[in-house]
Amino acid sequence: MVNLLSLSDLSLDEIDGILNRAQQILDMKERGWFAPKQTLVANLFFEPSTRTRFSFETAEKRLGFHVLNFSSQASSTQKGESLYDTVRTMQAIGAQAVVVRHRREGYYRELMRGIGIPVLNAGDGAGDHPTQALLDLLTLRQEFLLFKGLTVAIIGDLRYSRVARSDANVLSRLGCRVLLSGPEAWKNDSLPGDYVTVDEAVRAADAVIMLRIQHERHEQAMKMTKEAYHCRYGLTRERAAVMHPGSIIMHPGPINRGVELDGDLVESGRSRYFKQIGNGVAVRMASLEWALRIKKEAEENDRVAEKW
Amino acid sequence: MVNLLSLSDLSLDEIDGILNRAQQILDMKERGWFAPKQTLVANLFFEPSTRTRFSFETAEKRLGFHVLNFSSQASSTQKGESLYDTVRTMQAIGAQAVVVRHRREGYYRELMRGIGIPVLNAGDGAGDHPTQALLDLLTLRQEFLLFKGLTVAIIGDLRYSRVARSDANVLSRLGCRVLLSGPEAWKNDSLPGDYVTVDEAVRAADAVIMLRIQHERHEQAMKMTKEAYHCRYGLTRERAAVMHPGSIIMHPGPINRGVELDGDLVESGRSRYFKQIGNGVAVRMASLEWALRIKKEAEENDRVAEKW
Amino acid sequence: MVNLLSLSDLSLDEIDGILNRAQQILDMKERGWFAPKQTLVANLFFEPSTRTRFSFETAEKRLGFHVLNFSSQASSTQKGESLYDTVRTMQAIGAQAVVVRHRREGYYRELMRGIGIPVLNAGDGAGDHPTQALLDLLTLRQEFLLFKGLTVAIIGDLRYSRVARSDANVLSRLGCRVLLSGPEAWKNDSLPGDYVTVDEAVRAADAVIMLRIQHERHEQAMKMTKEAYHCRYGLTRERAAVMHPGSIIMHPGPINRGVELDGDLVESGRSRYFKQIGNGVAVRMASLEWALRIKKEAEENDRVAEKW
Numbered sequence: 001m002v003n004l005l006s007l008s009d010l011s012l013d014e015i016d017g018i019l020n021r022a023q024q025i026l027d028m029k030e031r032g033w034f035a036p037k038q039t040l041v042a043n044l045f046f047e048p049s050t051r052t053r054f055s056f057e058t059a060e061k062r063l064g065f066h067v068l069n070f071s072s073q074a075s076s077t078q079k080g081e082s083l084y085d086t087v088r089t090m091q092a093i094g095a096q097a098v099v100v101r102h103r104r105e106g107y108y109r110e111l112m113r114g115i116g117i118p119v120l121n122a123g124d125g126a127g128d129h130p131t132q133a134l135l136d137l138l139t140l141r142q143e144f145l146l147f148k149g150l151t152v153a154i155i156g157d158l159r160y161s162r163v164a165r166s167d168a169n170v171l172s173r174l175g176c177r178v179l180l181s182g183p184e185a186w187k188n189d190s191l192p193g194d195y196v197t198v199d200e201a202v203r204a205a206d207a208v209i210m211l212r213i214q215h216e217r218h219e220q221a222m223k224m225t226k227e228a229y230h231c232r233y234g235l236t237r238e239r240a241a242v243m244h245p246g247s248i249i250m251h252p253g254p255i256n257r258g259v260e261l262d263g264d265l266v267e268s269g270r271s272r273y274f275k276q277i278g279n280g281v282a283v284r285m286a287s288l289e290w291a292l293r294i295k296k297e298a299e300e301n302d303r304v305a306e307k308w
Numbered sequence: 309m310v311n312l313l314s315l316s317d318l319s320l321d322e323i324d325g326i327l328n329r330a331q332q333i334l335d336m337k338e339r340g341w342f343a344p345k346q347t348l349v350a351n352l353f354f355e356p357s358t359r360t361r362f363s364f365e366t367a368e369k370r371l372g373f374h375v376l377n378f379s380s381q382a383s384s385t386q387k388g389e390s391l392y393d394t395v396r397t398m399q400a401i402g403a404q405a406v407v408v409r410h411r412r413e414g415y416y417r418e419l420m421r422g423i424g425i426p427v428l429n430a431g432d433g434a435g436d437h438p439t440q441a442l443l444d445l446l447t448l449r450q451e452f453l454l455f456k457g458l459t460v461a462i463i464g465d466l467r468y469s470r471v472a473r474s475d476a477n478v479l480s481r482l483g484c485r486v487l488l489s490g491p492e493a494w495k496n497d498s499l500p501g502d503y504v505t506v507d508e509a510v511r512a513a514d515a516v517i518m519l520r521i522q523h524e525r526h527e528q529a530m531k532m533t534k535e536a537y538h539c540r541y542g543l544t545r546e547r548a549a550v551m552h553p554g555s556i557i558m559h560p561g562p563i564n565r566g567v568e569l570d571g572d573l574v575e576s577g578r579s580r581y582f583k584q585i586g587n588g589v590a591v592r593m594a595s596l597e598w599a600l601r602i603k604k605e606a607e608e609n610d611r612v613a614e615k616w
Numbered sequence: 617m618v619n620l621l622s623l624s625d626l627s628l629d630e631i632d633g634i635l636n637r638a639q640q641i642l643d644m645k646e647r648g649w650f651a652p653k654q655t656l657v658a659n660l661f662f663e664p665s666t667r668t669r670f671s672f673e674t675a676e677k678r679l680g681f682h683v684l685n686f687s688s689q690a691s692s693t694q695k696g697e698s699l700y701d702t703v704r705t706m707q708a709i710g711a712q713a714v715v716v717r718h719r720r721e722g723y724y725r726e727l728m729r730g731i732g733i734p735v736l737n738a739g740d741g742a743g744d745h746p747t748q749a750l751l752d753l754l755t756l757r758q759e760f761l762l763f764k765g766l767t768v769a770i771i772g773d774l775r776y777s778r779v780a781r782s783d784a785n786v787l788s789r790l791g792c793r794v795l796l797s798g799p800e801a802w803k804n805d806s807l808p809g810d811y812v813t814v815d816e817a818v819r820a821a822d823a824v825i826m827l828r829i830q831h832e833r834h835e836q837a838m839k840m841t842k843e844a845y846h847c848r849y850g851l852t853r854e855r856a857a858v859m860h861p862g863s864i865i866m867h868p869g870p871i872n873r874g875v876e877l878d879g880d881l882v883e884s885g886r887s888r889y890f891k892q893i894g895n896g897v898a899v900r901m902a903s904l905e906w907a908l909r910i911k912k913e914a915e916e917n918d919r920v921a922e923k924w
Contacts, residue, residue: 033346038649040674050389051397054376058348058401061374066677068670081666081870089667089869092893093674114883253397254389267422277400341654358697359705362684366656366709369682561705562697575730585708 002294004120004287005108006128007170014290015170019138021286022279032285034064041288042068042095044086045122046102051253051277052122052131056099059284068095084110091117097291100124118291126160126217132252133166134283137174139276140207143248147174153201154178154193156211156233156260159186160218163252164211168193179204182211182233183224198232202239209250210235210260226259235261240270248272310602312428312595313416314436315478322598323478327446329594330587340593342372349596350376350403352394353430354410359561359585360430360439364407367592376403392418399425405599408432426599434468434525440560441474442591445482447584448515451556455482461509462486462501464519464541464568467494468526471560472519476501487512490519490541491532506540510547517558518543518568534567543569548578556580618910620736620903621724622744623786630906631786635754637902638895648901650680657904658684658711660702661738662718667869667893668738668747672715675900684711700726707733713907716740734907742776742833748868749782750899753790755892756823759864763790769817770794770809772827772849772876775802776834779868780827784809795820798827798849799840814848818855825866826851826876842875851877856886864888 007015025032041060045053053069060067068090081089083102090098097118100107105125123129137147144150152171158164158180168178168191178193181201202208213222213229222229230236235249240262243249249261249270257263266273315323333340349368353361361377368375376398389397391410398406405426408415413433431437445455452458460479466472466488476486476499486501489509510516521530521537530537538544543557548570551557557569557578565571574581623631641648657676661669669685676683684706697705699718706714713734716723721741739745753763760766768787774780774796784794784807794809797817818824829838829845838845846852851865856878859865865877865886873879882889 036344036652040677042670050378050394051401054350054378054398054401057376058374061348062402066674068673070666070670080872082873085869085871085873086666088890089893090670092890093667093670093897094678094894253393255393256388257390257393274396274400277397278402281401344652358686358702359709362658362686362706362709365684366682369656370710561701563701564696565698565701582704582708585705586710589709 002291002298003108003118004130004291005124006121007130007133007166008128012173015134015137018134018283018286018290019141021289022134022138022282023142025282025285026279032282033062037064039063039065039292040068040093040095041065041097041099042070042090042093043099043122044070044090044101046072046083046100047123048072049101049122051280052101055277055280056120056122056131056284059281059288062281063285063288065288068093082110083107084114087111087115087117087119091115096295097288118295120287120291123162125162126165126214127162128166129162129252130166131280131284131287132163133170134287135276135280136163136167136209136250136252137170138279138283139248139250139272142275142279143272144206147171147176150176150206151204152176152178153181153205153208154191154211155181155198155201155208155235157186157213158182158188158191158211160214161211161252163209164188165191167209199239199242202235203242203244205243205247207248207250208235208243209252212252212254212256212260226256230259230262234259235265237262237265240265240268243270250276253277310599310606311416311426312438312599313432314429315438315441315474316436320481323442323445326442326591326594326598327449329597330442330446330590331450333590333593334587340590341370345372347371347373347600348376348401348403349373349405349407350378350398350401351407351430352378352398352409354380354391354408355431356380357409357430359588360409363585363588364428364430364439364592366589367596370589371593371596373596376401390418391415392422395419395423395425395427399423404603405596426603428595428599431470433470434473434522435470436474437470437560438474439588439592439595440471441478442595443584443588444471444475444517444558444560445478446587446591447556447558447580450583450587451580452514455479455484457483457485458514459485459487459512461489461513461516462499462519463489463506463509463516463543465494465521466490466496466499466519468522469519469560471517472496473499475517491537507547507550510543511550511552513551513555515556515558516543516551517560520560520562520568521564534564538567538570542567543573545570545573548573548576551578558584561585617732617734618907618914619724619734620746620907621740622737623746623749623782624744628789631750631753634750634899634902634906635757637905638750638754638898639758641898641901642895648898649678653680655679655681655908656684656709656711657681657713657715658686658706658709659715659738660686660706660717662688662699662716663739664688665717665738667896668717671893671896672736672738672747672900674897675904678897679901679904681904684709698726699723700730703727703731703733703735707731712911713904734911736903736907739778741778742781742830743778744782745778745868746782747896747900747903748779749786750903751892751896752779752783752825752866752868753786754895754899755864755866755888758891758895759888760822763787763792765791765793766822767793767795767820769797769821769824770807770827771797771814771817771824771851773802773829774798774804774807774827776830777827777868779825780804780807783825799845815855815858818851819858819860821859821863823864823866824851824859825868828868828870828876829872842872846875846878850875851881853878853881856881856884859886866892869893
């Protein structure tokens, strides 16, 4: 079964194919709305989410799919069913793919056997967030055309951000130079890239990705005020002023304005914040198409194999 | 950008146009279901709602729109994003209009700059509820054809009811005589109209609008029992018996039967309670069409202007 | 008004008709997806539910209906509206049927007057769960073709399970031999059937229906460990080993693996667990069609009667 769990499982060719299709969708008139299909997709969100859930839901509706939405709140008294059984139930009800967000890193390992439909990972704890990485790649490619030789700075909560992990890994594979920066306590040795100061990172980068502080994953409250964080590790107006021409600012959202990023920079000419969100719908459409196409091809191969 | 925030922003001609269209929709076979469109609308409800949310959702679906539903519960851990950023995110995802209900009066003031899609106000604290006022107008017009010279009594929680405010203001502009009544402590000097006793109001009115007690907005619990309230300020069977021929009873819902209104009166011949709800879907369809049409016209004018 | 509240209200012919239609839907290519219709259905769930709600929602979408979803959580501050008023509101908004789950047994009695659209019961406290019984019947019929002479064991929480009640009653009417078993304290004298030991029940049965323990309805916590329950009253691998050839295992879900049922048995060749879920969508499609068809016929008869 094909899944989209981490970009590490995809070849660079596969990633390139998804990005091409997403760009093609964006270039369509009306940004791509397709005829209604007899396809049912279930969104299973066990962690709160606004943008990712609505982005996937919009992607599904534009593809002409029917959508079932499940959120952890509505299932708080969920009677103790395992994630495996919930996904199998969705499959039995008729879902042809599931999109899952879950607090538990690697939640999908328990789904590797027995599930007959693609699982698209919409975030697993501090693990991965592959469609966020894809939309970041698309945003970078729209700007710079080539990844090779780009310098991308990833700044902030490197320890708990799944975006940092997904982005750093795939950018390295694509030949980007990855600069990492942020509070000493949040260093993460598993990430590929070079640690530098925030000022060095901002000055050198073609693209600066400011990470959201993952308050909900930290065991203890941050010991700094928001103002102190902004001043020491945030993208202040002063820091942004020394960014080199043509460089851009990105953020996975939701933004804490004035903390990770000066509020006015969000709407500035360098910011690609809202463009990233629009790109998110397109890469999710392309990802769903990709997973369902490979599933269909596999089923057809099975049928041909049976005949012989 | 055109918005529907308060009827005060609309001319009487614009209001008339929306009511005409709503009535036209009601007169259609099947009460108006339109072909699917490539239009996405997001409903953002930061306060609990049943009837208004489902009424808007139904209106959107009958118009052939795709719908995203966001409710405060599902975003309780909403990671501190501002309303402005949430609405901008919905726009970036592809929403072509947003419907917003929020506890904060005048929440929409922070949306006046930078948002490129219409905002339809589904209730702002004790502020306004323009589509409720529109459905009340439609209900009155179906009954009496003309507003001029009508006597409308608005009775109950005048202090915290956004329905009272929206209704009193637009009815005054339309030439109705507005009578106000209710507990002394809930008087509201900002409303146009004459204060009279409940008995006087009911006896004189062509239409009696009984308001729901806004328990959730009062800082302290009501000092009366429900029975005492009903007896002193409610529409009892005895009071209803002296209403003049042809007069009607209205209520924005949800009803506390036996408090604001005797339970049996809800289903009586004078009651337009359920008719109001049906009218609500039609005025919301007409309102959405109106906002999206003006937006489209503005965009086309911009394009023409650019060519010259 | 026709409703689906309890199978006791339906003749065996009506039940047979619904099952035939459900099987017909399952035999269609693509398992039955119908053209979009101008039909609105509201799902009102006042108790948490995953599988039943998504099963109904999928059924409605496959029938081409538009869906409104209401769950108790989103209406926690539901401003005290009665169930009757909520359903009447849905009708006024334009819903042509409502699906209701409610904690209160027999909640539907307050809906018997004044509601003009069909009510489909998705579970009333420890009362009934007619569509679950229908999907159990369909599963049995697919396996054994005839009900007459079948031996069906229903094991576990007989006291609080609405599935037990709905199943035992209709299976008796259909000429099945019903065997009942479980903890002494959970005996339920209102159920038709013969009490036997778990071992006897399992050995004699053509189909074993293991019930979920309704923790949420018990006034006090179970005095046994899960392991002890499994050992004394659950379907262990040892017990399953003595089931006779061709016999099957069923469970209404969600399963507590290792309690009511050994986890591995769920995926075993005897298990019809996931097949039941798929059958659920089909019987709900057939049930909705049935209720709406009878409503339409009644309306047409009224119109003809008026002409005479």
